[in-house]
Amino acid sequence: MILGENYALWPLLPEYRALGLAKTGEWLEANGAHTYHFLPNGNGTMTSLNGFLTGLPDVGLYVNYTMGKHGHLDGLGIGATMKRMGYKTVFWYGGLRSWQDIEHFTLREGFDEFHCADELPDQGKSSSWGVPDGVLFDGIREQMKYDADDTFYFILTTSNHPPFAYDVDAEGFPRDTVASKLPPSIPTDKATMDQLGHIWYADKVMGDFIRQVQQDDPSTLFVVTGDHAERFNFASDVSLWALSGIPCYFYEEGVRRDLLDEQMAGSHLQIAPTLAELILPTGSAYASLLPPLMESDRAFNHRLYIEDGEIGEQKNLADDAFRQEIEAARTVASWVVMHDK
Numbered sequence: 004m005i006l007g008e009n010y011a012l013w014p015l016l017p018e019y020r021a022l023g024l025a026k027t028g029e030w031l032e033a034n035g036a037h038t039y040h041f042l043p044n045g046n047g048t049m050t051s052l053n054g055f056l057t058g059l060p061d062v063g064l065y066v067n068y069t070m071g072k073h074g075h076l077d078g079l080g081i082g083a084t085m086k087r088m089g090y091k092t093v094f095w096y097g098g099l100r101s102w103q104d105i106e107h108f109t110l111r112e113g114f115d116e117f118h119c120a121d122e123l124p125d126q127g128k129s130s131s132w133g134v135p136d137g138v139l140f141d142g143i144r145e146q147m148k149y150d151a152d153d154t155f156y157f158i159l160t161t162s163n164h165p166p167f168a169y170d171v172d173a174e175g176f177p178r179d180t181v182a183s184k185l186p187p188s189i190p191t192d193k194a195t196m197d198q199l200g201h202i203w204y205a206d207k208v209m210g211d212f213i214r215q216v217q218q219d220d221p222s223t224l225f226v227v228t229g230d231h232a233e234r235f236n237f238a239s240d241v242s243l244w245a246l247s248g249i250p251c252y253f254y255e256e257g258v259r260r261d262l263l264d265e266q267m268a269g270s271h272l273q274i275a276p277t278l279a280e281l282i283l284p285t286g287s288a289y290a291s292l293l294p295p296l297m298e299s300d301r302a303f304n305h306r307l308y309i310e311d312g313e314i315g316e317q318k319n320l321a322d323d324a325f326r327q328e329i330e331a332a333r334t335v336a337s338w339v340v341m342h343d344k
Contacts, residue, residue: 004081004156004274005213006055007205008048008097009163010229012039012248013241014202021184023177024202027210028250031227035254036262038296040312042304043231043249044271049103050305051230052159054271056080056112058292059336061305067103070343071111077339078290081275082113085155087289088282091115093154095143097161098133114157118146133161135169136205140212147216159230163205171200174207190238198235213254224255224281226274243314247307251296253277262297268309269296292332303329 014024015032031037044054045061053059053066058079076083082092096119100106106117120134123142133139143158162169172178181199185191189199209227216223229249237245251269253262258281269277276291283289293299301310303325308317310325320326 004226005158005160005209005228006052007163007209007227007229008160009202009231009234010160010205010227010249011202011232011235012041012229012250013232013235013245014206015039015250016245018186018188019245022181022199024181024199025206027206027213028227028252030210031213031225031252031254032250034260035225035252036258036260037250037252038263038267038269039244039248039250040268040302040309040314041228041249041251042247042270042302042307042309043229045305046231046233048159048230051271052105055157055274056082056109057339058084058272058275058290059339060272060292060303060332062333062336062340063305064337064340066340067105067108070340071108073344075343076111076113077343078113079275079292079339080112081157081278082109082155084113084275084279084289084291086113086115088279089153090155091150091152092157093118093146093150094157094159095119095139096133096159097136097139098159109157118142120161132164132166135208136160136162137174137208137211140208144212144216144219148219160205160209162208163201167194167197167201169201169204171197171204174204176200176203188237188239188241190236195236221256224253224258224278226278227252227254228271228274243307243316248314253281266300266312267296268302268312269293269299270302270304273299273302292335301325303332 015028044051050061086092092114093116094109094114100119123134228251272293273296276295279289280295
């Protein structure tokens with residue numbers, strides 16, 4: 004499972020695809036199951052990660068500092084789900100273990116191991132946020148070679164994040180080619196070009212990693228999505244899809260491309276039940292607040308919704324039944340958090 008820092012949908016939309024910033028995304032689209040009707044759990048890395056680790060929608064609470072401290076595991080998070088399915092669970096983060104109490108939080112929420120940037124080489128090449136994604140993926144692949152257990156890896160990357168200071172040109176970023184194709188909605192200044200370079204770099208090294216691991220073990224199942232969007236400053240107004248959407252991919256030699264159809268819509272919280280449906284024998288029991296993606300045609304997060312193939316703000320949602328469903332999920336989440344004792 005790769006949770007890409009700011010791995011947004013917009014470079015994959017028709018009006019921006021010619022820039023070539025998300026070739027790995029295009030490759031996964033062509034060779035795996037995908038949906039672009041997909042929402043992050045929150046508007047930042049930690050709010051989205053909280054959803055993955057607890058299985059709960061965002062209710063405005065900093066659960067990473069509170070949940071699990073009394074030894075209670077609610078069991079809805081992706082780590083707990085995969086652990087119950089018999090996998091060793093390993094969390095890799097390209098940043099530092101002190102950030103947002105991430106080491107302790109992941110270990111409380113069902114992960115057996117936590118690893119991060121301070122275990123990796125080439126610290127001199129790192130930005131203020133973490134090691135380059137390429138270094139992170141190399142370290143993970145090395146561990147995978149010697150890990151004999153059935154293992155679920157959750158990988159949180161960092162390179163596509165300010166200050167966008169990594170030398171992406173040295174990695175092959177085609178700066179002039181991209182600049183020549185910029186549409187009017189994208190600024191042409193150097194800072195923007197540097198950010199585009201980091202989008203390109205993060206996507207490229209992720210693709211290199213996926214192909215290398217697939218060669219090492221063709222049975223590996225990959226899930227790829229972004230932690231959030233909404234971090235790119237367009238020069239003009241753009242659609243909510245471009246501003247806030249993220250992609251989601253499932254890729255493995257046995258995963259059918261039609262696993263997720265065009266009517267499907269979902270969010271971060273629905274990846275864990277989808278994995279359970281793919282891996283467990285038919286009819287097996289698992290715990291999830293929301294349905295797997297194959298059974299979902301609408302989605303919500305802290306602010307937005309998707310219904311009937313359209314994205315909008317919840318303040319404009321006309322479907323009362325859907326609104327009640329959203330509020331019910333948040334009520335359950337609040338109860339679970341408040342009773343985590």
